[in-house]
Amino acid sequence: MIRVAHLSDIHFGAHQPDLVAPLIEDIARFAPDAIAISGDLTQHARDIEFEAAAAFIAALPAPVVAVPGNHDIPARAVFERMFDPRRRWRRFISATTEPVLTLPGLALIGLDTVRRAQPHPDWSAGGVSRGRLARLAAHIEAAAGRIVVVVAHHPMRHPPTAMNRARPLGASAALATMRGAGVAAILSGHLHRPTEPLGTPPVLICGSSLSHRVRGVPNGWTLVEFGNGPPHARYRTAEGLVWRDATVLA
Template identity: 30%
Template sequence: MTTEGSAVYRRRDATTTADDAETPEIRARRGPATLARFARPRADTRTTLAVVSDPHLSTDKEGTWKVFHRTEDRLRAAIADANDRGVDGVVFAGDLTEDGRPEDFDGAADVLADLDAPFVAVPGNHDVPKAFDDHDTPPVAEFADRFAPGEFPFRTQFGGVDVLGLNSASAPGGELDATHDGAISDDQLSWLESTLPETDAALVVSHHNLPGLDAAVGADGYAPHPPVGDAPAFVDALAGHDALHLSGHVHLPAAITGDVRGLVCPALSSFPQAYTLAEVGPEGTTLRMVPVADTEGVEEAHHLARTHSDRSGDIAAMVEDQLSDLPLVDER
């Protein structure tokens, strides 16, 4: 099957203004809020995972819509909350660092040392070497040794769930050329096709998202990022299995439906500054958004997103629409 699916995406009516409804700051602090309920995957052993996307940790930068000066505090808050909930594992869906600087990787490792649960991470485009870097970004092999089971792709079991991690961020030659696009290499696709049949409840994680957002935004808008490269082949590898795909990158929570199930996770660094709590059990999978900032912090992130650039303002408006009517999808 090569049907690329669709994103569950809601746009506010053109006659509606922000003053007509609850403010986005209040909505973002209402959580934990249910983002999606999927009938699959299911697990006999009830398993809870924290999925953290786009922390963009920076040890010395300030500002922008990613609120760099709060990134360490937000990551520490997410780790503390995950510890309090006693999660079975933590999954990082990419862009652990602001842009791959060694000192930021060290800062992230220092925060993650406080985790009570085991964790795995996949790299985002900001974590891998790029041709235009003005600093020495550690190679992906070092990322895998430090934040993953030592290689990509990987399979790790947390409770009753298999986490399959893919590297969608690296270019074939080892460095990205002035782009934030991503792709799943042929060898990883082959691995995925052979591994998925061995799993009963699988979460497949890559930084880059499945297709569907572009069709959902409509002719008057645009998708914040294109989907992962060679998307039909990736969809084909996932289709027919009781797997759920998790990604980040877009800084926009969205549910992907169709031939495959997927969730684009909210960003930890930017509005709404939240992580995703995934609960997998006999009845299916529930995904909840867990805010980590107080009201003042969310207001700051919302203001910076709305005013930093046209693009960040558009994404902030999309996030507001998504938060206005949850869950995004409910199969149960």
């Protein structure tokens, strides 16, 4: 059995500081083999927020794969957003926005779904370009023989409660590629509400792990277990400063 702790939408700068240490302790209790953070580490992509995110990642008890979310590129620094939107990510978090972690039996592959602009009003919706999809396919091919899990901020499928939200551009092509390659799961966030697995390959959406911007569901993280069958997701929510198993999924 392989265990992955899935966090998302941490939003340093709009987070709950008292939850940080209990969250790290709760994750450590389950001794995950790896930790996936599916984007929105920051609220406004400010240096101080990225510094907090980097310190948080350094304190986690397992290897981490983190990808950016739409909040991790600047919204108001227009020149930077258009010409070098991931500059601060590279400075504080990682030289890459599409990391790959290979462990015995498991490959965690990051997919950067952030877009600086959209052909529609919802610039937060994300997308998968042809170039990123080609790199993803190459990473999956290189991971042959392992369980492959993709980490992407934007869900390629939406639950019924979010059908009014714009899907990422290129989502259908990305799903077809991952389905054909036998990807075991796609770990995502963005919607701030956890869900049961959606479709094939299953999209597992995590709620907001630390942000005060919860949407009807307490802060949480997901323990995802991979074995011979479908992945098993166990959602943990914060009740005060105590983390407990939860049954509430959208």
